[in-house]
Structure formats: structure tokens, C-alpha cells
Amino acid sequence: MQLLIEIIQQIIFGTVMGCIYALVATCMVLIYKGTGILNFAQGEMVVFSTFISYTLRVAFQLPYWVVFPLSFVISWFFGMLLEVLSFRRVIGKPHLNSLMACVAVGMILRNATGQIWTFDDLRMPPPFSDQVFTLPLGLVISPLFLGIISISFAIMIVFYLFLNRTRVGLSIRATAQNPTAAMLMGVPVSYVYSMCWAISASIGSIAGILISPLLVLNVGMFIIILKAIVAAVLGGIESLPGAVLGGILLGILENLIGTFLPSWIRQIFVWVILLGVIIAIPQGLWGRKKQKRV
Amino acid sequence: MDHWNDWRKVLGWGILGAVILTAPFLFGTYLIFVFSVICVYILVALGMNILAGYTGMLSLGSQAFFGIGAYCAAVLSTRLVGFPFVIALLVGGLLSAGIGYLLGFSALRTSGVYLAIATIAFGMIMNEIFGEWSSLTGGQSGMVAPSPALGSIQFQSSTELYYLILFVSVVMLILFYNLISSNTGRAFIAIRESEISAQSYGISLVKYKTLAFAISAFYVGVAGGLYAYLMKYIAPIDFRLLVGIEFVVIVIVGGLGSIAGSIFGAIILFALPQVFAGLTYWQEMVTGLVLLLVILFLPEGISGGLYQLMNLIRSHSDKRA
Numbered sequence: 001m002q003l004l005i006e007i008i009q010q011i012i013f014g015t016v017m018g019c020i021y022a023l024v025a026t027c028m029v030l031i032y033k034g035t036g037i038l039n040f041a042q043g044e045m046v047v048f049s050t051f052i053s054y055t056l057r058v059a060f061q062l063p064y065w066v067v068f069p070l071s072f073v074i075s076w077f078f079g080m081l082l083e084v085l086s087f088r089r090v091i092g093k094p095h096l097n098s099l100m101a102c103v104a105v106g107m108i109l110r111n112a113t114g115q116i117w118t119f120d121d122l123r124m125p126p127p128f129s130d131q132v133f134t135l136p137l138g139l140v141i142s143p144l145f146l147g148i149i150s151i152s153f154a155i156m157i158v159f160y161l162f163l164n165r166t167r168v169g170l171s172i173r174a175t176a177q178n179p180t181a182a183m184l185m186g187v188p189v190s191y192v193y194s195m196c197w198a199i200s201a202s203i204g205s206i207a208g209i210l211i212s213p214l215l216v217l218n219v220g221m222f223i224i225i226l227k228a229i230v231a232a233v234l235g236g237i238e239s240l241p242g243a244v245l246g247g248i249l250l251g252i253l254e255n256l257i258g259t260f261l262p263s264w265i266r267q268i269f270v271w272v273i274l275l276g277v278i279i280a281i282p283q284g285l286w287g288r289k290k291q292k293r294v
Numbered sequence: 295m296d297h298w299n300d301w302r303k304v305l306g307w308g309i310l311g312a313v314i315l316t317a318p319f320l321f322g323t324y325l326i327f328v329f330s331v332i333c334v335y336i337l338v339a340l341g342m343n344i345l346a347g348y349t350g351m352l353s354l355g356s357q358a359f360f361g362i363g364a365y366c367a368a369v370l371s372t373r374l375v376g377f378p379f380v381i382a383l384l385v386g387g388l389l390s391a392g393i394g395y396l397l398g399f400s401a402l403r404t405s406g407v408y409l410a411i412a413t414i415a416f417g418m419i420m421n422e423i424f425g426e427w428s429s430l431t432g433g434q435s436g437m438v439a440p441s442p443a444l445g446s447i448q449f450q451s452s453t454e455l456y457y458l459i460l461f462v463s464v465v466m467l468i469l470f471y472n473l474i475s476s477n478t479g480r481a482f483i484a485i486r487e488s489e490i491s492a493q494s495y496g497i498s499l500v501k502y503k504t505l506a507f508a509i510s511a512f513y514v515g516v517a518g519g520l521y522a523y524l525m526k527y528i529a530p531i532d533f534r535l536l537v538g539i540e541f542v543v544i545v546i547v548g549g550l551g552s553i554a555g556s557i558f559g560a561i562i563l564f565a566l567p568q569v570f571a572g573l574t575y576w577q578e579m580v581t582g583l584v585l586l587l588v589i590l591f592l593p594e595g596i597s598g599g600l601y602q603l604m605n606l607i608r609s610h611s612d613k614r615a
Contacts, residue, residue, distance in 0.1 A: 038407045038410075038411075086586060086590065090589065090590070094350075095352065095406040095407050095410070096346060096350070096352050096546075096550075097589050099352065099407060099410055100542060100543070100546055100585065100589055101586060101589045101590070103539055103542075103543075103585070104582045104583075104585035104586035104589065105582070105586065106582070107581060107582030107585070108578075108579055108582035108583060108586065110578060111575075111576065111578040111579035111582065112579065114575075115575070115576075115579070229411060229414075233408070233411060237407075237408075264422055264425070264426045267422050268418065268419045268422045268423075270418075271414075271415035271416075271418040271419050272415070272419060274411065274412070274415040275400070275412055275415040275416060275419070278400065278403070278404055278408050278412045278415070279399075279400050279403050279404070279412070282403060282404050282408055
């Protein structure tokens with residue numbers, strides 16, 4: 001019984017982390033589907049936005065209900081700016097170029113974040129109280145956890161409706177399926193590309209605000225967010241529901257393994273799973289197999 | 295005209311060769327150390343070039359091979375005093391090559407972005423192993439690598455190390471040149487241009503993709519062994535993901551698919567920071583900017599850009615004459 005409760009507790013913790021993975025993985029899948037670029041700079045983009053939110057919250061003393069939307073909007077333009085300055089020029093180029101362009105932007109952002117703010121650790125004030133309270137059976141949970149889970153799910157539902165119920169969402173889906181045909185139908189393709197980056201940066205900024213109170217906020221945080229790549233691949237890199245499920249699954253598995261096995265196994269477990277999935281089922285758990293044409 | 299050009303070329307190469315050979319008498323200890331580092335990274339760049347430049351596969355996990363080579367050299371030379379360094383380097387290189395061969399099988403299942411992610415995973419796993427296998431590698435705190443030895447002869451001073459590394463680099467460079475001009479090298483390029491057409495010409499993807507990984511790992515592994523001897527101290531942090539990314543940056547900035555590109559890349563990435571030593575904090579930003587600008591505006595890398603510039607100047611002066 002004790003073991004069962006421990007497992008349930010770890011599943012709760014894992015879901016919290018998993019929601020963040022899912023959010024960031026959603027951003028990566030959106031960009032990959034929309035523009036064909038796997039965004040290796042996503043981690044750095046999230047960290048950069050989170051430092052902006054930190055400034056808004058701590059230096060300007062704004063309340064969180066202002067910080068969330070403001071940071072969302074600032075990141076929106078930040079994402080667009082990055083797209084116009086660099087990523088637009090590598091669309092359709094070989095993977096090597098587009099991937100290393102992301103790496104380059106990541107390096108620049110990482111250093112810029114450190115130069116503008118600091119290379120040291122910061123403490124992000126939590127948007128919800130992180131005082132835990134005890135549920136029946138001895139399970140513990142805090143408002144922060146509940147906030148992370150509910151905001152993440154709210155964003156994902158809104159994002160789903162946006163993609164499937166609005167005109168802009170329709171044009172994004174059309175571009176993802178076939179850019180040339182979309183262009184012929186009058187979809188402003190380059191505008192759609194910008195939109196993909198803007199949405200990703202904005203959702204990423206929310207994910208950053210939510211997760212940073214649980215960790216320390218510093219430039220190195222991008223490594224943790226990079227694990228969202230694993231979530232995206234796990235679910236199939238072209239499938240949005242796959243990214244969400246993959247993210248949550250990854251968070252839960254990581255926590256369960258971290259509890260019952262030595263910590264170094266937890267460190268490599270993620271990467272072993274990733275290597276296994278890529279070699280055994282490259283299309284991911286929820287993806288569809290693709291045929292290569294000559 | 296041609297004759298004149300040849301004469302100048304011979305003179306240029308002669309002076310360059312003489313400077314390289316007599317460098318320890320011309321420059322200070324620190325510069326000699328920098329030259330040795332550059333030689334090590336030229337070997338790394340050659341290895342990365344086989345994958346990224348010639349075969350068109352991206353590996354972001356090659357720092358693991360660097361680590362395998364380094365730990366092999368360090369462990370063999372520590373445990374067995376006077377162990378010949380040549381054999382230690384070869385063992386490290388061959389062990390890397392074997393593991394690289396196995397990793398190459400993942401390149402048969404996937405390509406492009408997926409392969410890059412798979413190699414990242416491999417690098418992360420190996421890095422954790424370096425950190426956890428304390429009895430062999432000294433764990434996270436690292437281990438001291440003794441000077442390379444050949445029986446009772448020890449290579450200790452920076453001059454001796456420089457000549458040793460220079461010798462190994464030149465041998466590997468000649469081997470590389472022969473490899474690239476052979477059938478195997480052409481098969482690699484054919485795979486880069488189009489896997490499907492390469493297959494239809496009878497080039498076995500299984501054979502050549504795994505071979506490319508093995509050879510690349512061998513080069514990076516040997517370079518890792520030299521690195522351990524040169525630095526005299528290695529730790530898992532020397533083989534983290536960012537190091538593997540730096541390896542790819544070298545070949546892309548220098549120029550993919552050319553030997554000159556590898557050499558230029560290593561010099562640019564490791565000599566410039568020494569010149570601008572005051573800018574340590576900005577180094578990552580500068581590297582990132584250079585990489586981004588090269589990707590956007592110089593698809594052939596800096597060596598390709600220089601080559602174009604020289605051709606431009608030459609055709610201009612020819613017109614005048």
C-alpha cells in the first residue's frame with residue numbers, strides 16, 4: 001500500500017514536469033511541421049523569455065496576471081524577429097544547415113541572456129503558492145502544481161481550437177501539408193512561417209514562467225528544456241497529440257525511475273529511451289510512417 | 295605565367311613547411327601549445343568532415359569518441375608505465391571505431407534530423423558512463439594523464455609534445471587525402487549527393503555508412519588520445535554536448551567537404567580566441583555569430599569563400615594583363 005501511494009505521488013510530480021515537456025514539445029512540433037526546421041534553439045528561447053518575465057515580475061513588481069499576457073506578447077514579437085532575421089533564410093535548405101543555424105542562434109541567445117542579466121542562479125518567485133497541503137492517503141500537492149497542470153492543459157486546448165477552428169489555424173495546417181499548394185490557394189506562406197515561430201516563442205515563455213520556480217533560473221536551464229526534443233520524438237515528431245502524450249509519459253517515467261533506481265540511471269534513461277525509439281520506431285509512438293520519394 | 299605561379303607556390307609551401315618544422319625555435323612555449331591544440335582539432339575536423347562533409351550525415355555525439363580515445367590513452371599510460379603511446383593511440387582509435395561502427399547502424403534506420411538526435415543521445419549516455427565508471431576514469435573529478443612514452447623515452451616538454459602531435463597529424467592527414475581520393479571516398483560523396491542513386495550504382499549503404507562512422511570515430515578517437523597527452527588532465531566535462539557541437543561548428547565554418555576547410559576551421563576557432571583573450575565572456579556569442587553568418591552567406595565555408603575571392607582576383611588581374 002505504501003508503495004502504491006509512493007507511485008501515485010511520483011506520477012503526480014511526473015505529470016507536472018511532463019506538462020512542461022508537453023508544452024515545449026508542442027512548440028517544436030509546430031515549427032517542425034510548419035517550416036521543416038527542428039528548433040534546437042527552443043531551450044534558449046524559453047530561457048530568454050523567462051528572464052524577461054523575471055524582470056517584469058521582480059524589477060517592475062508587476063502582478064502575475066499582468067506578467068503572463070505581457071510576456072506572451074513580448075515573446076510573440078521576439079519569435080517573429082528571430083524568424084525574420086535568421087530562420088527564414090534556411091527554410092528548405094539541407095537539414096545540416098537549418099539545424100546548425102538553430103544551434104548558432106542558441107549560442108548567441110545563451111550568451112546574450114548571460115550578458116544582459118547574469119550567468120548566476122536566480123530565484124523566480126512562484127506564480128502560485130508552493131506551500132504543499134496533504135490530501136487523504138498522505139499524498140501531497142501544492143497550488144503551484146495544480147496551476148502548472150491546469151494552465152498547461154488550458155493552453156493546449158486553446159491551441160488545439162486555434163489550429164482547428166480558425167482561419168489562421170487552417171492556413172498553418174495547409175502550409176504544413178504542402179507549402180506550394182497552400183501558396184497557390186492564396187495562403188500567405190511567409191506570414192504563416194512567422195506565425196509558427198511567434199506562437200512557439202509565446203507558448204514557450206509561459207512554460208518558462210511555470211517551470212522556473214521549481215528549478216533555479218539560470219542560463220543552463222535550456223538543457224532541461226531540451227529534453228522536450230525527447231518528448232517530441234517519442235510521440236512522433238509530426239504529431240501534436242503525440243507530443244503532448246510523449247511529454248507527459250516522459251515526465252512520469254523519469255520520476256518513477258528516479259525514485260526507485262540510482263540517480264545516474266535516471267540521467268541516462270531518457271537518452272536510452274530516445275535512442276531505442278529512434279532506432280526501433282523512427283515514426284514515434286503516434287506518428288505515421290512516411291515513404292521517401294525519389 | 296603558369297611557371298611563375300608554380301615557382302611561387304613551391305616557395306610558399308616551402309616557407310610554410312619550414313616555419314611549422316622550426317616553430318619551437320621561433321615562438322614561445324605558449325604559442326607552441328596553441329599550435330599543438332590546433333593540430334589536435336585539425337584531426338577532429340577531418341573526422342567530422344568524413345561524416346558531415348563527405349557522406350552528408352550530421353553527428354552531434356562525436357565528443358564521446360574524443361572521450362573514448364582520451365580515456366584509453368590516459369588509462370593505458372597510467373596502468374602500464376612506459377606503454378608505447380602509438381599503441382595506446384591506436385587502441386583508443388580502434389575502440390572508438392568499433393563503437394562508431396555500431397552507432398553507424400542507427401544511420402541506416404534514420405537520417406537527417408533524427409540521426410542528429412540519435413547521436414546526441416549516444417553522446418549523453420557515454421558522458422554519463424565517463425562520469426560514473428569511477429574505478430577506471432576517476433569519475434566526475436577526472437584523471438591525470440601521464441606524458442606519452444615509448445619504452446623509456448618520455449615526451450614531456452611542450453616542444454617534444456609538439457613534434458609528436460605534428461608527426462601523428464601529418465601521417466593522418468596523408469592517409470585522409472588518400473582515402474578521399476580512393477573508391478571509398480567517392481562512394482561517400484555519392485551517398486551525400488543522393489542515397490538512392492548511389493544505391494542504384496551498386497554502392498552498399500550498409501557498408502559505406504557504417505564505414506564512414508567508423509573512420510570518423512577513429513580520427514576523433516586518436517585526436518582524443520593526443521588531447522589527453524597534451525592537456526595532462528581530463529574530466530567528463532571535456533566531453534560534454536557543447537564540445538560535440540563545437541566540432542561540427544569547426545567543419546561548417548571552415549568549409550564542408552574539403553581538407554583545407556578542416557584546417558581553416560580549426561585555426562579560426564582555436565587561434566582567434568587566443569588572440570582576443572580578453573573577450574572570454576563573449577566567445578560563445580562570437581562563435582555563434584560567425585557560424586550563423588557562414589551558414590547564411592558562405593555555404594562553402596570560409597575556405598570556399600577565400601577560394602572564390604582568390605579566383606576573382608586572379609581573373610581580374612588576368613584581364614588586365
